[in-house]
Amino acid sequence: MKKNKVLILRTAGTNCDYETQSAFELCGIAVERVHISVLIENKSKIFEYDILVFPGGFSYGDDVASGKVLSNEIKNKLGSEVRKFALSGKPIIGICNGFQVLVKIGLLPDPELFTQVSTFSHNDYNKFECRWVYLKTGNKINNESNCIWTNKLPTIVSLPIAHGEGKFIPKNKSILNSLNKNNQIVFRYSSKDGNIPRYPLDPNGSVDNIAGICNKKGNVFGLMPHPERYIFHMQHPSRKNFTGKNHGWGKIIFQNAVDFVNR
Amino acid sequence: MEYTANCKIIEILELSDEKLIELSNKSVLSLSFEEMKKIQGYFRKLKRNPTDVEIETIAQTWSEHCKHKTLTGVVDYTELIPLKKGSFDKLPVSSRNKIEFLKDDKDYVQYEKKERTYNNLLEETIFKATKELNKKWCLSVFKDNAGVIEFDSENAVAFKVETHNHPSALEPYGGAATGVGGVIRDILGVGLGAKPLANTDVFCFGDPNISDSKVPYGIHHPKRIAKGVVAGVRDYGNRMGIPIVNGAVYFDDGYVANPLVYCGTMGILPKNKIEKKVIFGDLILLVGGRTGRDGIHGATFSSVKLDKKSDVNAVQIGNPIVEKKVLDAMLEARDLNLFRAVTDCGAGGLSSAIGELGEKIGARICLDKVPLKYFGLSPWEIWISEAQERMIFAVPLGKKDKIIEIFKRENVEATVVGEFTNDNRLVVLYDNNIVANLDMEFLHNGVPKPVRSAIHKIKEEKIQESIKMNYLEISQTLKVLLADLNVCSREWIIRQYDHEVQGQTIVKPLQGNCIEISGPSDAAVIFPYTIIKDTKKGIVLSNGFNPEYGKINVYKMACSSIEEALRNAVSVGGNIEKISLLDNFCWGNTNSPEVLGSLVCVANACYDMSKAFDVPFISGKDSLHNEYSTSDGKYSIPPALLISAMGVIDDVANTVTMSFKNTGNKIFLLGVTRNELGASVLAKIKNIRIGIVPAVYPNESKEIMKKIYLAINENVVESCHDCSEGGLAVAISEMAFSAKKGVQIYVDSVKTETNMLTMSETLFSESNGRFIVEVTHENETKFREVLKGSIFSEIGCVTDDENIIFESEKNKLKLQENSQDLLKIWQSTINW
Amino acid sequence: MFKIEVFTKEKFKNSKGELVLSDILSIGVRTILKVRYSPLYVIDGNVNYSEVRTLASELLSDKITETYVCKKCIVEDTVKNSKRDVVFFDDGEIPPPVGVCSTIKIWYKKNVTDPVSESILKAIKDLGIVKEFKVKRVGKYYLYGKISRITLHNITAKLLVNTLIQEYMVNGIYS
Known part of the structure; x- marks a missing residue:
């Protein structure tokens, strides 16, 4: 049997690749961190892999705007391959800078369309912030969303964020409506009890408190929080165990995708 | 020796003593009269004048920044200890001549006088304690870019703290950012390269609420400096993907003109990659950023007192992404054993980096091969430029193609600029002409040892009048204390740093019982599970810093800082038997015997505490001459000793x-x-x-x-x-x-x-x-x-x-x- | 030679402008009511209309929150002298800095490292435009509100520019 493999796409300024690799490895899957220049030289190499990861970091320094230079590069050099990968139904995740890239190349919210219809701007509080937040998944999402990454999560989870440009802005009302209608909004910032949060629990002022979205099919997932930073319960600031096991919420997210490709 | 039009001959053979000093000052060489004399003698023996490249090379190599002449120099030290009232009469007559009467605030006080000469202050105090403690888990101390201790049977951890004070005063954002970049390169250049796991930062600023009129002309307002420094550290640290996990900020008006910016980096490396070795025939590979005119005279400038006319070229702007690419590629090259030695280009640029690596055998460099940002640089400028994000590797001939290929794949420029030789000479060429030809022995060991005198008077301390408060006053006081600049929350700063990148910060700088609120952590713990698979071990980082105490008693300031650093580490689960320390001295002008005296007293305190706690120092750094002069007089900073602690924790679950x-x-x-x-x-x-x-x-x-x-x-x-x-x-x-x-x-x-x-x-x-x-x-x-x-x-x-x-x-x-x-x-x- | 100036659309927050405004308030100036920041890129190279258009729309601006104006410059010293610039094209939306305001332009001196310009050069290559380019980045601040010459100078000197590494130009509308 062919062994499944994860591709972590890295480039100048990628900096969450090691911990993302560890997270997948702890879920029992092989991982390779591959530099974009290698992939551009051999474009079909991407199809050797079963999960594609756009990790966090500051790709090319986030110069001009977050993820801008990298998404420009991917669109021009790897666009059709990445789109084909997404349409094949294989899992793709973009974390933080990776989410910004997925949105700016237009792989989210709709890889069919492959056009940018939403964007990110600076946090409402005008500064980079690293802190933990509550995220509401909502039972409705759990039952009705197709997102393969967020199965088995409870209604409220906590994960850390670390970003300066995390305010998600859809182009217009109809984009937002369709995200809602199709249950594509997987994570929303929330208060501890699931209500509308205020700063700092709403860290960036995202429209509709959006923290993470997926495509309609549910295989492509992007989120600003960092699930790879909450693999062990010890990584939580209050160091309590919320999962009932020795792991954190982030582990469940990665395990979902691994289980999906191992089916 | 032939000379080219690009390089100037500096006339010194016939210069009078006065003209020698003038030359040193005019060219920002920061060389003393004795040093200029020594150089003159060397070239008189050679019967020729030096080139500008040569004189700049010597100035860089002999700079306070690179050689630490004060801490390793000869010091005649006198300590005056106050006698308790009435004890004079009890002293034996023979020792009464050691007693001096000196006028304090109002009264004459009797002091006992103790004298001692140090041939090398550092070796006879801090380093001596480390040698005497002789811990077998100390793997590399006081010799490489950073101190290295054992992590587990296969791995080691390295820790270094640097200062970047003068550049941060001139351009807070760029100065602080390149300070972070510089200390990260120290860790990349320790042994055969360590992977950075965490950064630390400690700042001293003037009162951010001070009125403009109290800020000396030409100096940025403390609040602008503070905001610029935080932003610089944030942008460089975050882009490098290294969490800033521990630090301190101290506000005092003594730092208005001379802010202090300490940056530290801790990294991990395999134990079998701790030793560097350079062999005859190895190629000199220059990797990373291009060379420009930035940061010329940084090393010598750092010993110059700040004034209105500070050298503009000393400012450097960094590009963290270039350094990140170097980091990514070099660790791969390290694991493939593609080089034998590496060091960073810091102060003194290529001249220091190549000079150091080739110290024991010799090196030959072609400056025209160095990639430049723009045309028009003279050879000496290329040679001593402190352009950021550059590293030097010693590469065996047969591995040249492979290592260049790895760097190229990550879009990092890597260029062979020369080779290591076996003639013990430093030979620099430009367009096939020799522009410098110096004896390594003279270059590295020729610097004359200065003899300095130092005096330190210990103040007598008395208990204050009993402080009595009613409950309202206590309540009020507690609130004022909590709001005090030196007690209040640093959350505004800490949250701008990505202190959780790499996912290994398991004791965080801010912590609380829920995620909404947080208090100040005593120390940070890094759990390097992404690098060392299946490990349970962790690394604790903490610091101790209290310049306020030094205003009355520097000895106690030093002891308190050391104890505080240990206490902080222990509070989160550190094991005092596995903790090591770093010292960072930021002092005023040590040409003044009183300022140097307080430094000697503190070095002694470090020795005493290191021995008493059985905790070794593994590395350190000093930044002297933190002084600013205006027409109103001279401002020297309050002495600031930063103690940083790093320890290994056996089981991170027990924190x-x-x-x-x-x-x-x-x-x-x-x-x-x-x-x-x-x-x-x-x-x-x-x-x-x-x-x-x-x-x-x-x-x-x-x-x-x-x-x-x-x-x-x-x-x-x-x-x-x-x-x-x-x-x-x-x-x-x-x-x-x-x-x-x-x-x-x-x-x-x-x-x-x-x-x-x-x-x-x-x-x-x-x-x-x-x-x-x-x-x-x-x-x-x-x-x-x-x-x-x-x-x-x-x-x-x-x-x-x-x-x-x-x-x-x-x-x-x-x-x-x-x-x-x-x-x-x-x-x-x-x-x- | 071209100048591309990128504006945040009026209905979106201009983060850097807000930060500068709060700094201005903190030094006691209360008459400035709004600050907008615009990056201005001076593109020096042999480029054609469609290439500049691609640069402006694909790379230098955000499709949703930003708008841009591109000007062709005739005068050599482009940053300081803009009187003879000719509007080359824009994206059809009216750029937001409308009304009377003072402006401050700040840019790095020659030979000072600018990482952002280096990234832009890389990105231009990715767009398939393989030509020799120079990119100079200028920060432009629009200050709305009454202000005196001295205050405008103070804001520039105390908060925005470091003359060791930067040059600047102020165009004040004084009260």
């Missing part, structure tokens, strides 16, 4: 945080509370000028530190926090408000040295060696067993009502505060 955990748990105070309010925060806000500065009692506190480690590993400690600035009252408040809990404290139960302390003295004394520990009822017996023999007492319990209560029956006083109100006060001071 604790500082916020209270559960209602009903008991609270214990470990250690003795003494009447030590000299230079405390209370003394500052109440304008009390006298008082005893907190001393360190090593035997007493070492014992307690060992027992806390045992207790934490027996799993009987729920939370732990040390008492520092602001004393017991501040520490208790922090533990309570970060947990959204209340607390009931019986002040009468606190173990004090005498019964003479008032309630406010007990609450605000800053005695060292004290910890607050939370224990459950079930674990109390076990806890008491572990602590048996040490001084400690139960002082209260955790409550559920968010009220912080301090009560004393003896003083008939009861203080009650809402913990969330105090939190808000603590958080609101720095919120820019």
